[in-house]
Amino acid sequence: MTARVRGQLYGVSGSRSVTAWLDREGDTLRWCDEAGQALAVAPLDACEVSEGPGGAAAFVTLPHGQRFETREGAALLALGAGAGGFRRAWVSRLEGHGGAVVLAVLVTALLLYAGVRFAVPAMAAEVAEAVPPSVAQGMDRAVLRGFDEGVLAPSRLALADRERVEALLAPLIPGVPSHVRPALAFRDGGEAVGANAFALPGGHIVVTDAIVELLTDAELQAVLAHELSHGAARHSLRRGLQFSGLAVLWSWVTGDLGALLTILPVTLLEMSYARDFEFEADAQAVERLVGIGRDPEALAQALGRLSPAGTEKASSGYLSTHPPTAERLSALAAAVERVRGWEENL
Amino acid sequence: MDESTPGALAPSTPQYTPLEFTGDGWAYFRIWVVNVALSVLTLGIYSAWAKVRMNRYFYGHTQLAGASFEYLAEPMAILKGRIIAVLALVLYSAVTQSPTLWALIPPVLFMLALPWLVNRSLAFRLSNTRYRNVRFSFTGSYGPGFKVHVLWLLAAGLTLGVLLPLALQRQQRFVVEHTRYGLSEFSSELAGGAFYAPALQSLGIFLGAGALSALLPAVAPLALALGGLMAYAHFSAQSLNRVLGASQLGDHRFEGRLETLPWAWVLISNAVLVALSLGLAIPWARIRAARYRLSHVGLWIEGDLETFLAAEVAQSSALGEELGEAFDLDIGL
Numbered sequence: 001m002t003a004r005v006r007g008q009l010y011g012v013s014g015s016r017s018v019t020a021w022l023d024r025e026g027d028t029l030r031w032c033d034e035a036g037q038a039l040a041v042a043p044l045d046a047c048e049v050s051e052g053p054g055g056a057a058a059f060v061t062l063p064h065g066q067r068f069e070t071r072e073g074a075a076l077l078a079l080g081a082g083a084g085g086f087r088r089a090w091v092s093r094l095e096g097h098g099g100a101v102v103l104a105v106l107v108t109a110l111l112l113y114a115g116v117r118f119a120v121p122a123m124a125a126e127v128a129e130a131v132p133p134s135v136a137q138g139m140d141r142a143v144l145r146g147f148d149e150g151v152l153a154p155s156r157l158a159l160a161d162r163e164r165v166e167a168l169l170a171p172l173i174p175g176v177p178s179h180v181r182p183a184l185a186f187r188d189g190g191e192a193v194g195a196n197a198f199a200l201p202g203g204h205i206v207v208t209d210a211i212v213e214l215l216t217d218a219e220l221q222a223v224l225a226h227e228l229s230h231g232a233a234r235h236s237l238r239r240g241l242q243f244s245g246l247a248v249l250w251s252w253v254t255g256d257l258g259a260l261l262t263i264l265p266v267t268l269l270e271m272s273y274a275r276d277f278e279f280e281a282d283a284q285a286v287e288r289l290v291g292i293g294r295d296p297e298a299l300a301q302a303l304g305r306l307s308p309a310g311t312e313k314a315s316s317g318y319l320s321t322h323p324p325t326a327e328r329l330s331a332l333a334a335a336v337e338r339v340r341g342w343e344e345n346l
Numbered sequence: 347m348d349e350s351t352p353g354a355l356a357p358s359t360p361q362y363t364p365l366e367f368t369g370d371g372w373a374y375f376r377i378w379v380v381n382v383a384l385s386v387l388t389l390g391i392y393s394a395w396a397k398v399r400m401n402r403y404f405y406g407h408t409q410l411a412g413a414s415f416e417y418l419a420e421p422m423a424i425l426k427g428r429i430i431a432v433l434a435l436v437l438y439s440a441v442t443q444s445p446t447l448w449a450l451i452p453p454v455l456f457m458l459a460l461p462w463l464v465n466r467s468l469a470f471r472l473s474n475t476r477y478r479n480v481r482f483s484f485t486g487s488y489g490p491g492f493k494v495h496v497l498w499l500l501a502a503g504l505t506l507g508v509l510l511p512l513a514l515q516r517q518q519r520f521v522v523e524h525t526r527y528g529l530s531e532f533s534s535e536l537a538g539g540a541f542y543a544p545a546l547q548s549l550g551i552f553l554g555a556g557a558l559s560a561l562l563p564a565v566a567p568l569a570l571a572l573g574g575l576m577a578y579a580h581f582s583a584q585s586l587n588r589v590l591g592a593s594q595l596g597d598h599r600f601e602g603r604l605e606t607l608p609w610a611w612v613l614i615s616n617a618v619l620v621a622l623s624l625g626l627a628i629p630w631a632r633i634r635a636a637r638y639r640l641s642h643v644g645l646w647i648e649g650d651l652e653t654f655l656a657a658e659v660a661q662s663s664a665l666g667e668e669l670g671e672a673f674d675l676d677i678g679l
Contacts, residue, residue: 096376
C-alpha cells in the first residue's frame with residue numbers, strides 16, 4: 001500500500017484551490033479533502049503527469065482540465081506506477097544515477113576540450129582560407145579607418161625612411177600565398193601605441209614611427225617577417241573567427257547566461273589561441289629570415305629591445321595576447337636551432 | 347503569520363509575500379550536466395528538451411503563497427524555432443559581411459522585426475507559464491511595440507543616451523501593461539523619470555571606478571571590471587524594484603526589495619566561481635542568482651489569490667523567443 005499524496009487541487013476555470021489527498025484504488029485515482037469527502041475521481045490512464053525535475057513541483061492533469069499540484073513528486077510516481085500508469089522519464093533516471101552524472105561530466109569536458117583545442121581552430125582556418133582577398137582587404141580598410149579616427153595619426157616619417165622599410169619587406173614577400181597582399185601602412189602611434197607593428201586580416205602591416213626609429217634595419221626586418229607570417233597565415237582573421245566560434249560553443253553548452261559570464265572565459269581562451277599564433281609567427285619568421293640569408297637572432301634582439309627585461313608584469317601569462325618575452329625568446333632560440341639544423345643537413 | 351490578522355468583518359490588511367525559491371545547487375548540477383552532455387552528444391538537437399527541463403526545474407522550485415509555477419513549453423516548438431533562428435543568424439552575418447549596399451538590408455529588416463520579436467518572445471514565455479492552473483499571456487501589438495522598442499531607442503541614441511532611461515521606462519511599462527494573468531490585466535504606474543536616479547548613480551559608480559583606475563593604473567583592469575559590475579548590479583536591482591513597486595495585478599501590489607551590494611556580491615562571486623571552475627560551477631551560479639532575485643520580489647496579497655479567472659490561451663510559436671535569443675536580445679524583466 002503506497003502512501004497518500006498531499007497537494008492542491010485546482011478547478012478548471014480559475015485559480016481557486018483546495019487542499020487534497022490523492023489515493024489510488026486499482027486503476028482509479030481518487031482525490032479527497034481533509035474530511036475524506038471525495039473531490040474528484042479519474043481513471044489512472046486518463047491522467048497526465050508532469051514530474052518535477054530534481055524535486056520541483058509535480059502536476060497531474062485530470063481529463064476535464066482540473067489540475068493537481070504536489071511537492072511530493074517521488075510519492076506521486078510511486079502511487080501511479082504500473083501498467084498504464086505514471087512513468088518516470090528516462091532522462092530523470094539518468095539524472096538520478098551517480099555514474100551517469102560522472103559520465104556526463106567526463107563526456108562534456110572531453111567534447112568541450114576537443115572543440116576548443118581542435119574543432120574551433122580548424123574550422124576558423126578553413127573559413128579564413130575561403131575569404132576572398134577583396135573582402136579581407138575591405139576589412140583592412142575598415143580597421144585602418146577605425147584606428148585613424150582613434151589612436152593612430154598620419155606618419156611623420158621622411159619618404160626615404162619609408163622606402164628603406166619597404167625595401168626591407170620586399171625580399172620577404174616571395175613565398176607568401178598569392179591571396180595575401182602584403183602592404184605597409186605607416187602611422188604615428190603616439191604615446192598610446194608606442195613602438196609597435198601589427199598585421200591586419202588582408203595583409204596590411206601597420207608600422208608605427210616609433211618602431212622605425214627604435215630598431216636597427218636587421219631588427220626591423222625580423223619584426224616585418226614576424227608580422228608577414230601573421231598575415232600569410234591570416235592569423236587576425238582566424239582570431240576573429242575563433243572568437244565567434246568559441247562564443248557559440250560556450251553559449252551553446254552553457255545555455256543562456258549573462259553576457260559577462262560568457263565573455264570572460266571566451267576571452268581567456270581566445271587569448272591562449274593568440275599566444276599560440278605568436279609562437280607560430282615567431283617560428284615562421286625565423287624560417288623566412290634564414291631563407292633570405294639573414295640572421296634570425298635579430299628577432300630576439302628586437303623583442304628584447306621592444307620589452308626590456310623586467311618591464312613585464314609577472315602575472316601577464318593568462319591575461320595577455322602575447323606570451324611573456326622570456327618564453328618567446330627561449331622558443332625562438334629553439335626555432336633558430338632547428339632551422340640551422342636543417343640547413344646543416346642539406 | 348501576523349498577530350493582527352483581521353477578523354472577517356474588519357478591512358483586510360495586505361500581507362507581503364515574497365517568492366520562495368527552493369532550488370539547490372547539487373540537484374540542479376545533476377540535471378544540468380546530464381542535459382548539457384545530451385545536448386553536446388546530439389550536436390545541439392537535444393538542447394530544446396534540455397531547455398524545457400531546466401526551466402521546469404526553476405519554475406517548479408519557485409513558489410508564491412504555497413503554489414508553484416509551471417513551465418509548459420513543448421520541446422518540439424523550441425527546436426523548430428531554434429533551427430529557423432540559427433539559419434536566420436547565419437544569413438544575417440553572411441549578408442552583413444558583404445561589402446555592397448546589400449549589407450544594410452539585414453539591420454533594417456532586424457529593426458523592423460524587433461517589435462514583433464519582442465512581442466512574440468514575451469507571448470511565448472508568458473503563455474507557457476502557469477500558476478494556480480491559470481496561464482499568463484501577453485497582448486502587446488506591433489504599433490505600440492514599434493514606438494517603444496524602435497522609436498524611443500532611436501531617440502535615446504540621437505540624444506547620446508540622455509533619453510535612454512525614459513526609453514527604458516516606456517519599454518518596461520509597455521511590457522507590464524500588456525501582461526495578463528488569466529483574464530486579469532497587470533497595470534503599471536511607473537513614472538517617466540523613474541530610471542533617471544538609478545541610471546545616474548550607476549554612471550557615477552562607473553566614473554568613480556574610471557577615476558580610480560586612472561590614479562592607480564596597477565589596479566585598473568580590476569577596478570574597471572568591479573566598477574562595471576557594481577554599476578550593472580545597482581541599475582538592474584534598482585530598476586527592477588521600481589518597475590515592481592509601480593506594478594499591480596488586481597488589488598495586489600508588487601514590491602521588489604533587491605539591494606545593490608548583496609546583488610553585486612552574488613554577481614561578482616558568481617563570475618569568479620564560474621571562471622575558476624572552468625564552467626563547472628555554472629549550476630550553483632544560476633541557483634544563487636535565482637535565489638537572491640526571487641526571494642527579494644514579492645506581492646502584497648490583498649485577501650487571497652483564489653479568485654482569478656482563466657482565459658483561453660492561444661498557443662504561440664517559439665520562433666520569436668528563439669530568434670531573440672540567437673540575436674542576443676535581453677527580453678523581459
